[in-house]
Amino acid sequence: MSETIMKIDHLQKDFSIGLMSKKKVHAVNDVSFDIKKGEIISLIGESGSGKTTIGKLILRLLRPSDGHIYYNDKDITTDYKNKRDYYKKVQGIFQDPFASFNPLFKIDRIFDMIFKNFIESDKNKKEKINDALKCVGMNPEFILRKYPHQLSGGQLQRLLIARALIMDVDVLVADELISMLDASTRIDVLNLLASICKEKGMAVLFVTHDLSLGYYISDTTLIMHRGNLVEKGKTSLIYNNPVHPYTQMLLKSIPDIGKRWDKNEKFLPEDINKKIDDFYKNSDIKKGFIEVEDDHKVLFSL
Amino acid sequence: MTEKILDVKDLKLYYKTLKGYVKAIDGINFDIKRGEILGIAGESGCGKSTLGNGLILLKKPLNYISGQANLNGKNIMNLKNKEMNTLRFKDISIIPQFAMDAFSPTKKIKTFISDIVSQHNINPDEKFFDKVRERLDMVNLNHSVLNNYSIELSGGMKQRLVMVISTLLDPELLICDEVTSALDVSSQRFVANMIGDFRDKKIIGSAIFITHDLSILYQIADRIMVMYAGHIAEIADSDTIVKNPKHPYTKALISSLPKNDVQYKDEQLSGIDGTPPNLLNIGEGCRFRFRCKYATDICAKQTPVQEEISSGHTLACWNYKKAGSDKNV
Numbered sequence: 001m002s003e004t005i006m007k008i009d010h011l012q013k014d015f016s017i018g019l020m021s022k023k024k025v026h027a028v029n030d031v032s033f034d035i036k037k038g039e040i041i042s043l044i045g046e047s048g049s050g051k052t053t054i055g056k057l058i059l060r061l062l063r064p065s066d067g068h069i070y071y072n073d074k075d076i077t078t079d080y081k082n083k084r085d086y087y088k089k090v091q092g093i094f095q096d097p098f099a100s101f102n103p104l105f106k107i108d109r110i111f112d113m114i115f116k117n118f119i120e121s122d123k124n125k126k127e128k129i130n131d132a133l134k135c136v137g138m139n140p141e142f143i144l145r146k147y148p149h150q151l152s153g154g155q156l157q158r159l160l161i162a163r164a165l166i167m168d169v170d171v172l173v174a175d176e177l178i179s180m181l182d183a184s185t186r187i188d189v190l191n192l193l194a195s196i197c198k199e200k201g202m203a204v205l206f207v208t209h210d211l212s213l214g215y216y217i218s219d220t221t222l223i224m225h226r227g228n229l230v231e232k233g234k235t236s237l238i239y240n241n242p243v244h245p246y247t248q249m250l251l252k253s254i255p256d257i258g259k260r261w262d263k264n265e266k267f268l269p270e271d272i273n274k275k276i277d278d279f280y281k282n283s284d285i286k287k288g289f290i291e292v293e294d295d296h297k298v299l300f301s302l
Numbered sequence: 303m304t305e306k307i308l309d310v311k312d313l314k315l316y317y318k319t320l321k322g323y324v325k326a327i328d329g330i331n332f333d334i335k336r337g338e339i340l341g342i343a344g345e346s347g348c349g350k351s352t353l354g355n356g357l358i359l360l361k362k363p364l365n366y367i368s369g370q371a372n373l374n375g376k377n378i379m380n381l382k383n384k385e386m387n388t389l390r391f392k393d394i395s396i397i398p399q400f401a402m403d404a405f406s407p408t409k410k411i412k413t414f415i416s417d418i419v420s421q422h423n424i425n426p427d428e429k430f431f432d433k434v435r436e437r438l439d440m441v442n443l444n445h446s447v448l449n450n451y452s453i454e455l456s457g458g459m460k461q462r463l464v465m466v467i468s469t470l471l472d473p474e475l476l477i478c479d480e481v482t483s484a485l486d487v488s489s490q491r492f493v494a495n496m497i498g499d500f501r502d503k504k505i506i507g508s509a510i511f512i513t514h515d516l517s518i519l520y521q522i523a524d525r526i527m528v529m530y531a532g533h534i535a536e537i538a539d540s541d542t543i544v545k546n547p548k549h550p551y552t553k554a555l556i557s558s559l560p561k562n563d564v565q566y567k568d569e570q571l572s573g574i575d576g577t578p579p580n581l582l583n584i585g586e587g588c589r590f591r592f593r594c595k596y597a598t599d600i601c602a603k604q605t606p607v608q609e610e611i612s613s614g615h616t617l618a619c620w621n622y623k624k625a626g627s628d629k630n631v
């Protein structure tokens with residue numbers, strides 16, 4: 001197996017909310033997994049299950065309540081120096097593209113800043129920018145003179161991908177980066193990401209709701225539900241032999257083009273939660289996060 | 303024939319920029335019948351949000367150039383903002399792209415709702431909230447969400463709330479812009495079904511459902527309209543679009559949908575080569591011609607006209623006879 005470059009170790013993040021911080025949300029609950037060089041991991045789960053929070057913890061945008069993140073064996077949760085060096089190698093692309101750009105800067109200025117902040121030399125700068133833009137299917141001439149508000153949601157998402165391409169990073173956290181793209185563009189972007197991972201050894205934590213694309217692209221799959229990692233393992237094992245009821249339900253609800261949904265199946269989130277609680281209650285032999293086969297673990301109780 | 307709630311004729315909406323016009327909606331024709339859900343699909347940047355937003359509010363730099371958008375027989379493109387204000391929410395309402403992210407993090411949901419409706423001269427009294435609660439029941443949300451902060455709610459819950467708020471006045475036409483794109487598959491399914499449910503219960507009259515995700519549209523739309531670079535490529539019932547498309551772009555789009563049994567390491571799927579054109583000051587001709595394997599001379603010279611090739615099936619392609627009979631997409 002190839003080397004582990006990042007280790008997520010019993011990660012916990014609680015948020016206090018409301019007046020006087022009375023309530024607590026366990027956004028990420030005791031989550032552990034490794035990221036290997038060149039690996040594509042898809043992180044799939046309910047909305048609000050903690051996927052973005054994990055991404056932000058890795059990107060040091062949040063501090064964990066407990067647990068550790070090791071990058072090349074260094075604990076980045078305690079070693080808070082060298083943030084800049086870290087960001088040269090670990091980058092993120094976030095879900096709301098409008099929030100990721102300074103609205104006052106034109107796109108060319110945004111790319112200039114990347115070179116200024118993260119890349120040693122300006123050599124072939126223009127060429128690199130143009131290549132990256134073409135890779136994500138955009139016309140440099142058109143895009144570089146625009147302000148972010150003059151672009152559509154999907155165009156901004158592609159710019160974010162181009163930015164990551166230029167930077168040549170070790171770990172890319174890609175949070176819903178393809179959510180606004182149509183089928184044909186999605187495939188192109190994914191093929192591109194996969195080829196970069198192969199060639200340059202970049203690892204990607206690919207947060208997505210699209211299970212078919214997760215299957216297409218990733219080596220490893222992680223399934224989250226309400227802050228917990230409920231199933232993890234080799235992608236083909238998870239898809240062919242799902243054990244946790246949440247994973248089973250997700251795989252069952254993949255829209256199958258050409259086949260109509262059964263109107264009687266409501267997919268009420270509340271019903272699903274009940275099913276999961278029952279599963280935890282009834283699995284009295286197995287407890288905790290347990291291996292069911294090689295490279296396949298399942299959460300049997302909280 | 304059923305009555306039309308919206309009838310759009312040769313509509314042009316351009317963004318005015320220093321360099322000229324970005325022709326984001328450029329001469330489109332379509333209609334929506336009462337009780338119908340019309341799906342709009344197409345590549346990112348093709349003008350879906352421009353159309354949806356433009357029907358609600360023409361905000362600079364977006365300009366109305368020509369054509370009509372007749373809502374209940376009245377061209378709303380010519381209305382003064384004040385007149386239009388009386389139609390918003392009641393006759394036509396929108397759930398904008400990324401609306402879910404617009405909840406204020408520091409306000410309770412109840413306060414947030416009160417603030418919005420007050421801006422529209424509705425008194426958020428207990429009677430009003432009784433109606434809100436009734437609607438929350440319909441979408442399986444507990445009344446207690448009113449006392450929550452938005453960060454306590456999952457994306458699926460927030461999107462259901464947005465739905466409830468935008469439909470409180472029972473709009474005749476609801477425009478939904480990418481409402482399922484940020485949700486997990488089960489929440490997606492719930493929210494998509496909800497739109498159909500609201501229609502069946504007559505809470506909304508008709509709906510425009512915008513998404514790039516054809517597999518969702520196939521589930522809930524009666525008809526699907528496929529757009530490309532500010533033009534309409536094809537409109538037909540959802541079975542025809544998915545199983546028997548005739549326009550070269552629709553065909554390519556359908557064939558690049560992911561199959562559920564392919565992995566990158568075994569087989570590489572492919573998209574459509576090339577990129578959409580720059581819409582700034584764009585001239586005549588089919589906008590798909592640079593990527594189309596059926597393109598001929600005429601495609602570069604004249605913009606294909608929308609033509610009804612059979613009942614309910616509209617196309618804009620000079621060579622659709624050749625393309626449409628070609629099985630190998």
Ligand SMILES: Nc1ncnc2c1ncn2[C@@H]1O[C@H](COP(=O)(O)OP(=O)(O)OP(=O)(O)O)[C@@H](O)[C@H]1O
Nearest residue numbers: 015027046047048049050051052053453454455457
């Ligand atoms: N700054 C914050 N303060 C309080 N709670 C928060 C904060 N950020 C996130 N949360 C809560 O933490 C939980 C996890 O949120 P997160 O955004 O990580 O979910 P997600 O899996 O990315 O969801 P989605 O699929 O909708 O993007 C949610 O309940 C959310 O409301």
Ligand SMILES: Nc1ncnc2c1ncn2[C@@H]1O[C@H](COP(=O)(O)OP(=O)(O)OP(=O)(O)O)[C@@H](O)[C@H]1O
Nearest residue numbers: 150151152153154317326346347348349350351352
């Ligand atoms: N304010 C603006 N000024 C100039 N051009 C604009 C402006 N807003 C949008 N555009 C351009 O208009 C075109 C249509 O944008 P629109 O947002 O309608 O696309 P969309 O189909 O909704 O895309 P997406 O699927 O990515 O949301 C795009 O090419 C975009 O760059």
Ligand SMILES: Nc1ncnc2c1ncn2[C@@H]1O[C@H](COP(=O)(O)OP(=O)(O)OP(=O)(O)O)[C@@H](O)[C@H]1O
Nearest residue numbers: 358359387390391392394395396397398421422468
């Ligand atoms: N869901 C909706 N359905 C119908 N109309 C809407 C909806 N949301 C907003 N509008 C209308 O669109 C118009 C523009 O809304 P927007 O919030 O962008 O206004 P604004 O120009 O920012 O004004 P304000 O200063 O009051 O916030 C408003 O007149 C509002 O009535």
Ligand code: SF4
Nearest residue numbers: 588591594601619620
């Ligand atoms: S009009 Fe010409 S270029 Fe356009 S889709 Fe048809 S054949 Fe292709």
Ligand SMILES: [Mg+2]
Nearest residue numbers: 051052053095
């Ligand atoms: Mg998220």
Ligand SMILES: [Mg+2]
Nearest residue numbers: 153350351399
């Ligand atoms: Mg849009």
Ligand SMILES: [Mg+2]
Nearest residue numbers: 361404418421
């Ligand atoms: Mg406003």
